[in-house]
Structure formats: C-alpha cells, structure tokens
Amino acid sequence: MSVTPLSILTADQFDKSQLDELIEDSTQIAAIMQKQKTLPLLNDRILATLFFEPSTRTRLSFESAMIRLGGHVITAVGMQFSSLAKGETLYDTLKVMESYADVCAIRHPQEGASAKAAASISIPVINAGDGAGEHPTQGLLDLFTIARYKKLGEENVRVAFVGDIKYGRTIHSLLQLLSHYPVELVFISPPELGLPQKYVEFLTRSKIRFESTSKLEAIENCDVGYITRIQGERFVDHQQFEKLRDYYVINKALVQKCKKDLIIMHPLPRLSEISTDLDDMPQAIYFEQAKNGLYLRMALLLKVLNVKLPSK
Numbered sequence: 001m002s003v004t005p006l007s008i009l010t011a012d013q014f015d016k017s018q019l020d021e022l023i024e025d026s027t028q029i030a031a032i033m034q035k036q037k038t039l040p041l042l043n044d045r046i047l048a049t050l051f052f053e054p055s056t057r058t059r060l061s062f063e064s065a066m067i068r069l070g071g072h073v074i075t076a077v078g079m080q081f082s083s084l085a086k087g088e089t090l091y092d093t094l095k096v097m098e099s100y101a102d103v104c105a106i107r108h109p110q111e112g113a114s115a116k117a118a119a120s121i122s123i124p125v126i127n128a129g130d131g132a133g134e135h136p137t138q139g140l141l142d143l144f145t146i147a148r149y150k151k152l153g154e155e156n157v158r159v160a161f162v163g164d165i166k167y168g169r170t171i172h173s174l175l176q177l178l179s180h181y182p183v184e185l186v187f188i189s190p191p192e193l194g195l196p197q198k199y200v201e202f203l204t205r206s207k208i209r210f211e212s213t214s215k216l217e218a219i220e221n222c223d224v225g226y227i228t229r230i231q232g233e234r235f236v237d238h239q240q241f242e243k244l245r246d247y248y249v250i251n252k253a254l255v256q257k258c259k260k261d262l263i264i265m266h267p268l269p270r271l272s273e274i275s276t277d278l279d280d281m282p283q284a285i286y287f288e289q290a291k292n293g294l295y296l297r298m299a300l301l302l303k304v305l306n307v308k309l310p311s312k
C-alpha cells in the first residue's frame with residue numbers, strides 16, 4: 001500500500017497539538033544545538049531545494065538544517081538557470097526529483113504551485129513560499145519565536161502586523177497558526193494593502209478578535225510587532241509601489257513609546273521599514289527569529305521524513 005507523504009503546504013493543515021509538538025521539538029533541538037554542531041539523524045537522506053524566486057534565509061536555512069541533521073542537499077535556483085527556461089513544465093522538472101531526493105522544498109511565484117507539486121510526486125513537498133499565497137515554514141518559525149518570548153497559550157497575546165498585509169505571505173500563514181491560541185490581532189497597513197477577504201472570513205469564522213487600521217500608533221499597546229516590507233515584486237503598478245514603499249518606519253523613538261516588553265519581529269529582508277537604530281535594542285529580535293528558523297526547519301525535516309528525536 002502506498003502511503004501519502006506528509007507535505008507542508010499551508011498553515012491551515014496544522015491542529016493545535018501538532019503545533020505544540022513542533023514548538024516542543026524545536027525547543028529541544030535549539031537546546032541540543034547549543035552544545036553540538038550536528039545532530040546526525042538523517043544520514044544519507046537528500047533534500048532538493050528548488051527556488052524559482054529570490055531567497056537567502058529560507059533556502060540557506062533549509063540547507064543548513066539538512067546538513068546539520070547529517071543529510072545532503074541538491075539545489076536548483078532561478079528559473080533562468082533551470083530547464084524551465086527551456087520551456088520544461090514544472091511537472092516534468094519535479095517528476096524526476098522523486099528519484100534524486102527524499103524531500104523537496106519549493107519556492108515558486110505562482111500561488112498553489114507547491115500543492116500542485118505535492119499532488120504529482122511521491123516525496124514530501126515543503127512550500128517555501130508560493131507567490132502572494134503562503135509561506136507556512138516562516139509562519140511556523142515565527143510562531144516558535146513568539147512562543148519563546150511570550151506566554152503563548154496561557155495569556156492573551158496582542159500581535160500587530162505592520163506593512164503589506166495584502167501580499168505578505170508570511171502574515172497569511174502566521175495569522176492562521178496564531179488562531180489556535182488566545183490572541184488579538186491588529187492589522188496596520190496603507191488602505192490599499194489591507195487584509196484579503198479570505199482571511200477576514202477565516203478570522204471571523206475562527207472567532208479571533210481583530211481590527212484593521214492605517215495608524216501606526218496602534219502598535220503601542222501590543223505585545224508583538226510583526227513588521228513586513230512592502231512587496232514590490234507583487235505590484236502591477238510600479239509607481240504605486242514607489243508611493244507606498246516607505247509608508248511606515250519603525251524607529252527607536254516609536255518603540256520607546258510602546259509596551260516595555262514589546263518584541264519587534266520581521267521575516268527579513270527589510271527595506272527601510274525598520275530603522276537600524278533599533279538593532280541594538282532588546283526589543284529587536286529579528287536576527288534571533290531567523291536563527292530560530294534553523295531549529296524549526298530541523299524539526300520539520302525530521303517530521304516529514306518520519307524520524308523521531310532520540311528522547312521520544
């Protein structure tokens with residue numbers, strides 16, 4: 001009997017107990033990795049990273065995670081350097097992957113591309129960003145980060161999302177994950193870049209309290225500020241992007257007016273939306289957040305390849 005592999009395609013596929021388990025595993029891995037460089041549980045396994053959109057952290061942290069687990073990595077980066085540029089379909093590119101690799105992580109400009117990929121091949125597929133759709137592994141590492149700093153699950157956590165709520169796929173994934181916990185969400189964006197209707201309906205259905213505004217001051221009574229860049233590559237009208245790109249700037253003066261224990265997160269890369277004068281404030285945890293991505297992705301690779309942590 002063939003078993004359908006566990007793919008990671010959307011934040012919506014997780015229930016609360018799976019999220020709690022992932023947070024627990026990532027916490028355990030983070031502790032182990034303070035003491036050693038590798039945790040060789042995936043010897044001889046191969047990860048293929050297929051990235052057809054720009055990426056630095058996501059691809060490299062997946063690759064680092066696999067290598068630190070003792071596995072290997074093969075990679076194809078950029079449409080222009082792959083056979084897609086010769087006119088090959090994504091399906092044909094992927095179809096051969098199942099004999100080259102045991103798991104693949106895909107980033108593609110089209111929404112739904114990784115779900116299509118998962119339906120056509122027999123190895124687990126991890127969605128590493130599909131256009132303006134979702135970015136579930138970033139959402140998971142963001143959730144893990146919030147859980148490390150806040151009493152997630154025990155106390156009500158007020159999270160402000162700032163920037164490009166319309167096209168920001170990391171926001172789309174994170175809001176769905178947060179809906180399993182006691183939270184209140186505040187969406188701060190230029191009016192043109194507000195929360196897509198689909199997520200308005202999702203939050204309403206999930207009975208999550210949320211509000212939308214264009215006023216940056218709304219961050220002042222929040223526990224988490226999740227800042228994003230305006231996603232220039234998704235705009236049809238480049239002039240509109242130029243008009244909005246510097247709409248918000250979070251700086252030291254603003255953060256000093258906020259709650260003392262506010263944490264400022266950002267999936268990176270940043271443009272000008274977080275001033276560098278914030279970098280040395282204890283509230284600025286975006287580099288720590290990126291580091292957490294390594295532990296979370298190690299936990300995820302173990303999960304999809306069905307390998308347990310030693311203590312389990």
Ligand code: NCD
Pocket residue numbers: 057058129135138169170228229231267268269
């Ligand atoms: C994000 C993405 O690709 O959606 N980056 C990332 O993976 N860390 C956010 C962004 O590009 O703005």
